[in-house]
Amino acid sequence: MTIRQRIPSDNLALSELWLRSVRATHTFLGEADIQALYPQVRDLYLPAVQVWVEENPDGRPAGFIGIDQDKVEMLFIEPEQRGQGIGTRLLDFVRQRCGPLSVDVNEQNPEAHGFYRHYGFHDTGRSETDGQGQPFPLIHMALAPSSNR
Template sequence: MRIRARVRADNPVLLDLWHRSVRATHDFLNEDDIAQLLPQVRDLYLDAVDVWVYEDTDGRLLGFIGLSGAQVEMLFLDPRWRGQGIGTRLLDHARELRGALTVDVNEQNPRAHGFYRRYGFADVGRSPTDGQGRPFPLIHMALRGAD
């Protein structure tokens, strides 16, 4: 198992992984929300951030993290592999690269919020809407003890 930089040829697999992960974890989104987000992820977000993928020994991509500076913009795992330490390994890799990390978590996604808290992030703020002004509140988090 290894973490490596995304190559453009990974994008279709990452988009499928994102789609399956969102359906498994973002039950506050309806089908229209997901349908609107999918082309944005495909056409904009994957290329707008630095993406690192978690690859198993057979070359299957099991998760990925997207960074903009020290901000974790996306962290998605194959739903079948949740709870196996992949998210933690991806965050560890991001910390090695960028040091102090921040992340925004959907308030309606308590599992993700709990995951980041267990990792060591603390709540530092809240926004009533997401970055696109939709009614999905965000919890702003920063790694505790990070300079």
């Protein structure tokens, strides 16, 4: 599989991947929440960060990661491809470029929290609300500079 930088024409396909992934993993969000976030992801969040895409052999995105400096802002994988190492490869890829990383994880998404802990991140704090002030608590995490992967 190939990892490449996002191009603007990817935004629709990546937004659709985001939608499928969120519906599969973010069970704490209602459909109204997801529908409200969708255009923001497509039109605001994807263009605002550096995004790397892992492609399947047929060119379809298998997953993507969005970073802002050394902070992981988004990491989403096609639901049927979870558990195949895509998230780890994307984290390894950006870590080589950015060094130690940080991430905020929804507290109500224990699978994501476990994934990042398994990768080597540790909890550094907690917020009662998400970045939009919604009542979705976040766990702040950081990857130690000396963490070997």
